Amino acid sequence: MEKARKTLQISREESELVSQLRVHPHRVNIEHSFYEDYAIRGIRVDRVEPGFVSCTFKVPSRLTDRSGNLCNGAIANLVDEVGAVLVQVAGLPMNVSVDMSICFLSTAKVNDELEVTSRLLGQKGRYSGTIVLLKNKATGELIAEGRHSLFGQHRSKI
Numbered sequence: 001m002e003k004a005r006k007t008l009q010i011s012r013e014e015s016e017l018v019s020q021l022r023v024h025p026h027r028v029n030i031e032h033s034f035y036e037d038y039a040i041r042g043i044r045v046d047r048v049e050p051g052f053v054s055c056t057f058k059v060p061s062r063l064t065d066r067s068g069n070l071c072n073g074a075i076a077n078l079v080d081e082v083g084a085v086l087v088q089v090a091g092l093p094m095n096v097s098v099d100m101s102i103c104f105l106s107t108a109k110v111n112d113e114l115e116v117t118s119r120l121l122g123q124k125g126r127y128s129g130t131i132v133l134l135k136n137k138a139t140g141e142l143i144a145e146g147r148h149s150l151f152g153q154h155r156s157k158i
Contacts, residue, residue: 116135
C-alpha cells in the first residue's frame with residue numbers, strides 16, 4: 001500500500017506545473033482544442049488504403065511518465081485514434097469506442113519514432129473491429145498491440 005501511495009504522490013514542482021496549465025475554450029473549426037494540441041499533435045499519416053492506415057509518431061516529452069517512457073494512456077489514445085480513423089466515414093457521425101484491449105509489450109522513450117499501423121479486422125452491421133500495432137521504427141520492436149471495437153450510428157435509408 002505504501003508503494004502505491006508513493007507512486008501516486010506528486011511533488012510540489014509537479015503540482016505547480018499543473019496549476020500553471022491554462023486551458024481556454026476553443027473556437028470549433030477555427031483553432032485546435034486542448035486535446036488536439038496536447039494529445040494527438042505530431043501524428044503523421046504515411047499511407048492510407050482500404051482497411052489499412054500507417055502513421056508515424058515521434059514520442060514527445062509531454063506524453064512520458066516519470067521514468068521517461070511513453071505513458072500507457074498515450075498508447076491507449078493512439079490505439080483509439082488510429083483505430084477509429086480507419087472506420088470513420090465522411091459525412092456520418094463519429095464511431096464510438098465500445099471496447100479496447102491493449103497488450104503493453106515494451107517501452108518507448110522521448111524522441112523514439114514509432115510506426116503506428118491499423119488494420120480492419122472486420123465489420124458486422126454497425127460494429128467494426130480493428131487491430132493497431134505500435135512499433136519502434138528504428139529497431140522494429142513491438143511496443144504495444146491493441147484491439148479496438150467501435151460502433152457507428154448510420155443514417156437511416158428511409
